[in-house]
Amino acid sequence: MSKSAPGSDGAAKATATPREAGARPPRFDAAFKAQFAELVRWRRDVRRFRTTPVAPQLIEQLLALAVHAPSVGLSQPWRFVLVETAERRAAIAENFARANLSALEGYAGERQARYARLKLEGLKQAPVHLVVCADEETTTGHGLGRQTMPETIRYSVVAAIQTLWLAARAEGLGVGWVSILDPDAARATLDLPAHWSFVAYLCIGWPEEEHDDPELERHGWQERRCEQAKKPLRR
């Protein structure tokens, strides 16, 4: 749609290389916006993967798009790590099992029983394990914008993750964010550079099933409350 007049259906002429197209600002028509809304609504935190491999080029393509996320001072602090060895994957699975047991013990009664029934990760099945880190000491961007709010270096990385997540969903790929981990133990397992903070452990693969409702809602843990956001505070 980049080269078509506003409002026309230029999908067939779409290009992924705006610079080559003369860098004319794109216009996004109603059909695209409706599709984008569907993409956002059908993105899921996936824990049920098929073991079918994912082409490495597809992962590269997702990363290449993710790095167009906003970053504080254009610091581009995202650092990616593919976890490939069976030993490291097993250590991460054990890390999860310990943290999950500890979390389970924090619940009681019916809530605990419900927690025990949830499937909270797809570490064993997902063909791709992608760790996303923030380089806390990068000089890229010359420190601009993060003197008073240094956490924005990690927030930039999260913006890249959400971009990757949506791009993955558009390809039919599922992404699951495993946060039930001891991050220090994970850092040790993965032998990460000391100045990289551990932001996310992502499982990526072809999902076993597709839903427009979150797994935690479908399994009775927590309902969505989308209505409340429509009423922001006013100051």
Add this chain to the structure above:
Amino acid sequence: MSKSAPGSDGAAKATATPREAGARPPRFDAAFKAQFAELVRWRRDVRRFRTTPVAPQLIEQLLALAVHAPSVGLSQPWRFVLVETAERRAAIAENFARANLSALEGYAGERQARYARLKLEGLKQAPVHLVVCADEETTTGHGLGRQTMPETIRYSVVAAIQTLWLAARAEGLGVGWVSILDPDAARATLDLPAHWSFVAYLCIGWPEEEHDDPELERHGWQERRCEQAKKPLRR
């Protein structure tokens, strides 16, 4: 594209209400994916706004989509605040001016001169000022997923911000994230609930200009380094 066969051009049949459509999983064709990639590449951190108002319904629409972002344990911790009074906006502008002067004093020589020439916010022009917070004490989600990594409550909020940002860009709206602020002073100015953490101060409005390169790159502060992300570490 939700109701059409994979690969067909179903844009004209797109719907924003998958549940009403029978919740059939959407398929995203090559044209959509190319357009989505353009959306990501043409999203900018905007500091040059026209003062033309933005319809409140449009902001509501962006928020309604943003809350479909992933959140840890489905905690949905995003809280939105519209900053509307002239007094509060002036206090935020002064907050920025102080933080920016302090940042300027941290640079020297040519780098300092370059910093001084940058336009780093559009607080005075942007018709909409949106603060995005994280409710650190929400019981929604029953604490699931954030025992070992409590920062994921704030990361969830950032995922909502990036979703809103892309949705805004699709509408032709610009978003600018002002991080050169003393967050404690901003919290006081905005009289935020004590358990809300201050994640982002966003300016939203119609941009004066559109670019596919970041303002900081265009004005010689920092170049993009998209290539490096294609070479993740392997572990």
